[in-house]
Amino acid sequence: MPQEIPKAYEPQEIEEHWAKAWYEENLFRAENSGNPKLAGDAQPRFSIALPPPNVTGSIHIGHMLEHTQIDMLVRWHRMRGERTLWLPGMDHAGIATQFVVERMLAAEGVRRQDLGREEFERRVWRWKAESGGVIKQQMIRLGASCDWTREKFTLDPALYRSVLEAFLRLHREGLIYRGRYMVNWCPRCQTAISDLEVVHNERAGNLWHIRYPVADSKEFLVVATTRPETMLGDTAVAVHPEDERYAHLVGKKVMLPLMNREIPVIADSYVDREFGTGVVKITPAHDPNDFEVGKRHNLPEIDVMTDDAHLNADAGKYAGLERFVARGRVIADLEALGLMEKITEHTHNVGTCDRCKAIVEPRLSTQWFMKMKPLADEAKKAVTGEFGPAAEIEVVPDNQRTILLQWFENIRDWCISRQLWWGHRIPIWHCAGCKEMIPATSSDVEIVDGHARAAGIPAKCPKCGSEKLAQDKDVLDTWFSSALWPFSTLGWPDDSEDLRTFYPTSLLISGYDILFFWDARMIMVGLHLAPGASEKDRIPFRRLYLHSLVRTAEGAKMSKTKGTGVDPLQLTQQYGTDALRYMLASMAAPGTDIALTEDRILGARAFANKIWNAARFLFMNLEKAEASSGITLEELAAPEIRSAAPYAVKGEGELVHRWIFSRLAATSAEVSKALDEFRFHEACQTIYHFFWGDFCDWYIEWVKPQLSSTDRDVAVPAWRNIFAVLDTALRVLHPV
RNA sequence: GGGCGGUUAGCUCAGCGGUUAGAGCGUCCCGCUUACACCGGGAAGGUCCGCGGUUCAAAUCCGUGACCGCCCACCA
Numbered sequence: 001m002p003q004e005i006p007k008a009y010e011p012q013e014i015e016e017h018w019a020k021a022w023y024e025e026n027l028f029r030a031e032n033s034g035n036p037k038l039a040g041d042a043q044p045r046f047s048i049a050l051p052p053p054n055v056t057g058s059i060h061i062g063h064m065l066e067h068t069q070i071d072m073l074v075r076w077h078r079m080r081g082e083r084t085l086w087l088p089g090m091d092h093a094g095i096a097t098q099f100v101v102e103r104m105l106a107a108e109g110v111r112r113q114d115l116g117r118e119e120f121e122r123r124v125w126r127w128k129a130e131s132g133g134v135i136k137q138q139m140i141r142l143g144a145s146c147d148w149t150r151e152k153f154t155l156d157p158a159l160y161r162s163v164l165e166a167f168l169r170l171h172r173e174g175l176i177y178r179g180r181y182m183v184n185w186c187p188r189c190q191t192a193i194s195d196l197e198v199v200h201n202e203r204a205g206n207l208w209h210i211r212y213p214v215a216d217s218k219e220f221l222v223v224a225t226t227r228p229e230t231m232l233g234d235t236a237v238a239v240h241p242e243d244e245r246y247a248h249l250v251g252k253k254v255m256l257p258l259m260n261r262e263i264p265v266i267a268d269s270y271v272d273r274e275f276g277t278g279v280v281k282i283t284p285a286h287d288p289n290d291f292e293v294g295k296r297h298n299l300p301e302i303d304v305m306t307d308d309a310h311l312n313a314d315a316g317k318y319a320g321l322e323r324f325v326a327r328g329r330v331i332a333d334l335e336a337l338g339l340m341e342k343i344t345e346h347t348h349n350v351g352t353c354d355r356c357k358a359i360v361e362p363r364l365s366t367q368w369f370m371k372m373k374p375l376a377d378e379a380k381k382a383v384t385g386e387f388g389p390a391a392e393i394e395v396v397p398d399n400q401r402t403i404l405l406q407w408f409e410n411i412r413d414w415c416i417s418r419q420l421w422w423g424h425r426i427p428i429w430h431c432a433g434c435k436e437m438i439p440a441t442s443s444d445v446e447i448v449d450g451h452a453r454a455a456g457i458p459a460k461c462p463k464c465g466s467e468k469l470a471q472d473k474d475v476l477d478t479w480f481s482s483a484l485w486p487f488s489t490l491g492w493p494d495d496s497e498d499l500r501t502f503y504p505t506s507l508l509i510s511g512y513d514i515l516f517f518w519d520a521r522m523i524m525v526g527l528h529l530a531p532g533a534s535e536k537d538r539i540p541f542r543r544l545y546l547h548s549l550v551r552t553a554e555g556a557k558m559s560k561t562k563g564t565g566v567d568p569l570q571l572t573q574q575y576g577t578d579a580l581r582y583m584l585a586s587m588a589a590p591g592t593d594i595a596l597t598e599d600r601i602l603g604a605r606a607f608a609n610k611i612w613n614a615a616r617f618l619f620m621n622l623e624k625a626e627a628s629s630g631i632t633l634e635e636l637a638a639p640e641i642r643s644a645a646p647y648a649v650k651g652e653g654e655l656v657h658r659w660i661f662s663r664l665a666a667t668s669a670e671v672s673k674a675l676d677e678f679r680f681h682e683a684c685q686t687i688y689h690f691f692w693g694d695f696c697d698w699y700i701e702w703v704k705p706q707l708s709s710t711d712r713d714v715a716v717p718a719w720r721n722i723f724a725v726l727d728t729a730l731r732v733l734h735p736v
Numbered sequence: 737g738g739g740c741g742g743u744u745a746g747c748u749c750a751g752c753g754g755u756u757a758g759a760g761c762g763u764c765c766c767g768c769u770u771a772c773a774c775c776g777g778g779a780a781g782g783u784c785c786g787c788g789g790u791u792c793a794a795a796u797c798c799g800u801g802a803c804c805g806c807c808c809a810c811c812a
Binding site: 007009182200207223227270272276279280281282288346348400402410516579586598602604606610612615617681682697704 | 738740747750760770771776806810812
């Protein structure tokens with residue numbers, strides 16, 4: 001202890017000092033935890049994987065909430081003598097990172113296409129180094145007690161190997177397939193995106209009622225549409241099979257206006273007689289429903305758009321126009337021809353790209369998909385406990401379980417290929433001759449230019465013998481590698497020591513916003529691919545806790561790419577990490593989101609200060625007591641002396657000592673229980689009350705005279721007691 | 737169209753079957769008592785959204801209505 005203890009807690013220097021020391025000494029290596037006397041299965045274990053932050057910038061306060069909660073549990077388990085691993089790492093975040101880098105390039109007036117794939121990748125790697133470094137420093141500074149010796153990145157060679165192994169296995173099993181289907185196409189990012197990456201917003205729009213002249217007749221069929229420009233790709237018009245109004249026209253042809261193409265009138269029960277006119281134009285290449293209808297009726301599929309959402313040559317005279325320009329032109333032309341029956345107002349859902357907000361175009365495209373049904377069925381059983389209690393994944397809070405199960409119930413296949421340059425390249429080669437698709441011969445990787453590439457390059461086409469093979473240009477959805485995270489980071493597919501020791505992980509803590517993106521897919525993929533004879537060995541985690549989200553005082557969600565994130569380091573400078581962590585933890589009630597307000601941080605800072613001062617008081621008075629009654633720190637701090645507390649104190653006040661110890665025991669028990677049930681806020685509140693109310697306000701005040709007594713029979717036991725209490729209280733507090 | 741939350745003190749929120757409903761911040765009085773004014777002592781302040789029900793007992797459980805918010809969904 002320094003001579004002069006500052007009056008107020010000055011967190012900056014102290015916290016930074018310890019954070020650095022912890023990191024440099026690798027204090028939190030898994031090897032440093034646990035009870036050395038216990039070997040093998042007798043040693044209790046606790047393992048948890050960090051949800052890898054995206055390397056799209058730096059972490060914000062929301063990450064810090066997550067990390068604080070994880071850290072509390074990790075420290076708590078470590079203190080209880082368990083072999084504890086918190087494995088950190090980061091995610092390459094394919095589309096998100098590529099978007100960020102593209103945006104930076106745009107500021108220089110450069111497009112990624114100008115640079116070419118290789119150069120662009122180099123730029124992203126450079127950005128990754130920068131961003132990843134920042135994130136790591138932030139986490140260290142914020143005191144996250146993870147094992148940095150095991151840090152991973154989703155594009156590490158070892159993890160690419162896991163990805164290859166997973167892909168090849170699933171492909172071999174027929175769970176990964178390639179095909180031409182309707183996908184969500186983002187014209188800005190110029191890639192397909194999964195259903196989950198589409199955000200639907202209600203927007204005011206119109207319903208355009210267009211007359212399609214019936215061939216060889218004076219009649220019209222009036223169709224209603226929200227996207228008139230897609231009519232250029234119509235290949236049929238549909239009515240309900242039992243709709244008497246139109247029964248006589250089924251099987252006839254109508255003339256598609258503007259394109260002057262004859263298309264059939266078909267009957268399909270998909271049509272809702274009540275909506276609009278009861279007649280639907282069918283555009284199989286640009287609408288998911290129409291695509292299904294088209295398949296049922298063997299309709300041609302005419303894609304009228306280009307990758308960047310301009311109309312293509314199949315759109316006749318509209319070719320080259322941007323889609324919304326074309327819409328205007330189509331409407332004007334229809335009106336000029338007198339074929340626009342009417343225009344009504346209509347609000348409808350518009351899908352936008354989660355990343356760049358561009359309006360998504362449903363579009364026919366050849367992509368890689370993952371068959372989800374069989375995987376989801378198994379995952380469901382793990383969540384409902386059908387595999388037995390040992391293989392049950394407990395979901396907290398409980399209502400999220402329902403949500404998860406519903407999602408498994410209604411699962412659809414997952415489009416896993418992305419037309420991006422940043423990510424895991426698909427290990428399939430296409431034969432130039434016979435179009436055969438040849439998978440990599442192994443999941444081995446080689447290092448080229450410092451980064452991993454698939455090494456199992458097939459030499460020639462097994463079907464036609466051609467040697468003109470080219471690797472698929474697409475990369476995998478970033479969540480594909482994320483789905484493997486709990487075991488890929490531990491060495492899978494190798495049978496590694498870490499994998500045997502720490503898999504399945506004990507727990508996953510993630511935000512509920514990525515429940516489907518990540519958590520659900522980990523369960524499905526882990527259950528299918530992870531090693532182990534039974535389900536209980538393959539589930540990726542035994543418990544799943546979905547934490548709430550930190551919002552701004554106005555309730556907006558935080559996001560780095562949107563620039564609404566709050567930098568935790570800045571707040572740390574102002575209030576101290578401990579205060580921030582405490583504040584976050586104390587607000588982390590399951591199920592409700594957190595609005596960030598300064599008040600709460602101030603309260604937390606006051607608490608940190610209180611603790612500091614309580615300790616300061618004791619140390620300052622100890623010096624005096626040394627003089628008056630000859631007490632030494634050694635007499636108090638030795639573990640065997642502490643553990644023998646409480647000591648009987650001569651004279652009055654015996655009860656007070658007994659009281660504080662009973663309160664301490666109760667507090668400690670309550671905190672443990674709260675932590676075990678993820679009630680972080682209650683744990684905080686309990687300690688707060690004990691420390692401030694019981695310990696400071698009552699106990700210290702009461703014991704003050706005893707501490708300064710010259711009678712050693714009074715002073716020594718009193719001191720011993722108060723030190724034991726302080727020590728234990730700080731230990732209870734340590735997780736926070 | 738389905739599902740999930742929320743509505744409690746001036747503000748932000750906890751509590752979710754059992755004595756006078758809590759916390760932080762704010763407000764009002766009183767205190768520089770040898771750790772702390774980022775403090776201590778005290779006080780004011782609440783038909784726990786409305787209505788109906790279950791119960792010896794309800795902010796807490798059930799039903800219903802209202803108003804907010806979120807998620808999922810292929811009605812053109």
